[in-house]
Amino acid sequence: MLEQKLSELISPEAVINFETGAIRASTLDSIINLLPFEMGFCDADDIFRWYSNNPNRVHGRRKEAIGRHVLELHPKVAHHVEKLLNDFHTGKRDEWEFWFPKRSGESGQIYQKFMAVRDENGRYLGCMDVTVNLDLFEGKEGKNTPETIDEFKAVKP
Template sequence: MNKLSELISQEAVINFETGAIKASTLDAILNLLPFEMGFCDADDIFRWYSNNPDRVHHRRTEAIGRHVLELHPRIAHHVEKLLSDFRSGARDDWEFWFPRRSGEDAGQIYQKFMAVRDENGKYLGCMDVTVNINIFQGKEGKHTPETIDEFIAVKPK
């Protein structure tokens, strides 16, 4: 798999309705988020995933370009039904929680699948977001400051 810098100029700018950002900066930001994302297009082809280092689901670059049902053969009938509901408009999202598999660090996983549509409602594909919600629990010594003075007093580590 080529690096972003090998595919487009590091200076390429993506213009959004809410502002513009360099493609290389956006790529770096997506890889820093404390959750992972993936996208399959309207033809159910797996196209992209964020590449943060603490992934819940291990992804392989070889999955890119493959049909999503090939990637999930044991649950293909469930995936197919979900994508069909997204395509028809019967459903816009689906979320669930589950414990991490045995042998891995303990944790509770939250996953949400969302239909991606254009401004006219045309189905563009499916995005998933997955997060180990335990990263937000038990953060000893971290809290939300109640006043600006308390915020200013917080010393960086």
């Protein structure tokens, strides 16, 4: 069943009920794609299942990767990925994080965090990764948030 596309399982107009509220699937997808970071998920069998489709990705992702084993997708660093996943499966660790230079020859840094996803009983459900282009925060200085309602009202879009 997980091999099917989300649109085959859930209508974009379907409402997903969470503990903290409800939202349409299409709205949730739009929100995820606006986030200033990228996300991906592989399931408990280490099969790549999903990624956010942000327009300005730092990590290129291909739809063809969905449904493939994670180690197939990262042959050059498979031994590192295997260690990370083994630590998640066994409960030895719940997160790994890295900072590294951009690989495309551009200057800049990337932050990546991998997190074990577990249910309320601690059962391993998979691994989520978050990737942030740290250049987004470079040169951000000064006061960006109004401190009073009057300052807020004075800000012109």
